[in-house]
Amino acid sequence: MTDIRADFTQTGPADAEFADYVALLKPRVMTLVVFTALCGLLVAPGGIHPVEGLAAIIFIALGGGASGALNMWWDADIDAVMKRTAKRPIPSGKVTEGEALAIGVTLSAISVIMLWLATNALAGALLAFTIFFYVVIYSMWLKRATPQNIVIGGAAGAFPPMIGWAAVTGSVSVEACLMFLLIFMWTPPHFWALALFMKSDYHEAKVPMLTVTHGRRATRRHILIYTVALLPVAVATGLTSIGGPVYMAAAVWLSLGFLTGAWAIWKRDEVQAEADSYATEKRVFRFSLSYLFVLFGALIAEAALRYLPAYAEFATRFNLLGSL
Amino acid sequence: MSIAREHPLHKRRSGRNIGLALVLLAFIALVFGLTIAKVSGGGSIEAFDHTYRPSLDPATLIQVEE
Numbered sequence: 001m002t003d004i005r006a007d008f009t010q011t012g013p014a015d016a017e018f019a020d021y022v023a024l025l026k027p028r029v030m031t032l033v034v035f036t037a038l039c040g041l042l043v044a045p046g047g048i049h050p051v052e053g054l055a056a057i058i059f060i061a062l063g064g065g066a067s068g069a070l071n072m073w074w075d076a077d078i079d080a081v082m083k084r085t086a087k088r089p090i091p092s093g094k095v096t097e098g099e100a101l102a103i104g105v106t107l108s109a110i111s112v113i114m115l116w117l118a119t120n121a122l123a124g125a126l127l128a129f130t131i132f133f134y135v136v137i138y139s140m141w142l143k144r145a146t147p148q149n150i151v152i153g154g155a156a157g158a159f160p161p162m163i164g165w166a167a168v169t170g171s172v173s174v175e176a177c178l179m180f181l182l183i184f185m186w187t188p189p190h191f192w193a194l195a196l197f198m199k200s201d202y203h204e205a206k207v208p209m210l211t212v213t214h215g216r217r218a219t220r221r222h223i224l225i226y227t228v229a230l231l232p233v234a235v236a237t238g239l240t241s242i243g244g245p246v247y248m249a250a251a252v253w254l255s256l257g258f259l260t261g262a263w264a265i266w267k268r269d270e271v272q273a274e275a276d277s278y279a280t281e282k283r284v285f286r287f288s289l290s291y292l293f294v295l296f297g298a299l300i301a302e303a304a305l306r307y308l309p310a311y312a313e314f315a316t317r318f319n320l321l322g323s324l
Numbered sequence: 325m326s327i328a329r330e331h332p333l334h335k336r337r338s339g340r341n342i343g344l345a346l347v348l349l350a351f352i353a354l355v356f357g358l359t360i361a362k363v364s365g366g367g368s369i370e371a372f373d374h375t376y377r378p379s380l381d382p383a384t385l386i387q388v389e390e
Contacts (some may be wrong), residue, residue: 018342052361054364058354
């Protein structure tokens with residue numbers, strides 16, 4: 001005879017709340033993915049049915065969430081050691097590693113197949129590659145192997161606008177590559193500024209962060225180098241078919257602001273930084289967040305303004321890289 | 325032990341089930357919407373039935389358009 005009585009006093013991983021499964025998908029990272037993918041989708045030439053566009057954004061976000069779950073599954077040992085991540089669903093015991101793996105793999109498959117069906121094969125393939133890149137190349141291989149992990153991991157976060165573009169056009173162009181590069185070059189100074197003032201316990205977790213392996217002086221230098229490299233990318237984007245005067249003004253103004261902040265970080269040493277509780281580093285970190293959101297917002301504004309014939313005619317004069 | 329007895333565990337499981345139900349409903353709605361969008365917005369829909377048909381050949385289509 002089968003005993004069907006349930007043990008209602010049992011608690012443990014199986015009793016996670018729905019919010020714990022949502023947390024597994026890194027919803028805060030998802031906001032950036034959704035916003036940049038939406039930008040790629042809106043600025044791309046041609047059109048897409050609104051329902052297909054909505055589906056594309058949802059499945060790109062789902063793919064990003066799936067890679068977040070797989071990242072948490074693989075990095076559960078690191079997350080348990082570091083204070084910042086110790087409350088994540090797996091180290092806190094709310095969700096088991098097996099559940100995270102199953103959710104990650106299932107959502108990866110659903111998101112890639114559905115994006116392919118909703119839009120085209122290239123967009124699906126790019127999403128599949130992004131998940132593979134983030135989980136295998138970054139999380140499994142390079143995160144624990146090189147202090148340049150942030151640079152490489154940034155590539156995964158840079159793909160969403162390219163996928164959004166591919167969802168509409170079925171191809172990848174210079175504009176999509178520049179949007180990719182914009183996030184790719186932005187990620188290192190953004191995260192290294194955070195690493196300078198968030199005295200995280202990467203050392204205990206044996207993750208080779210630049211601040212630990214090469215020191216804070218080298219990290220400050222790297223922030224400046226990447227911010228200098230970011231400026232031509234931001235300006236070049238304005239010289240393509242998606243750019244224009246509004247974007248260009250924002251790109252030049254904000255890039256100079258970012259550069260000034262990076263310069264200030266480079267000029268400081270640890271004694272000065274500790275004296276004012278890393279005020280400059282914190283300010284540059286916050287500025288870098290606005291930087292990306294405003295630049296991508298400006299690209300969307302350009303796309304909207306082009307509905308005005310007079311503006312569209314004027315904006316085409318900026319399109320110097322359009323023939324590439 | 326009565327099955328009707330409330331336990332925090334019931335609340336958590338109920339929340340999980342409702343959450344999953346809403347996600348599945350949203351997914352169904354999205355797939356339905358996609359189907360409508362694809363069918364109403366697409367060109368001629370013609371299935372391949374294992375015999376050659378010029379109307380399905382891209383090369384023929386180009387010639388016809390020219």
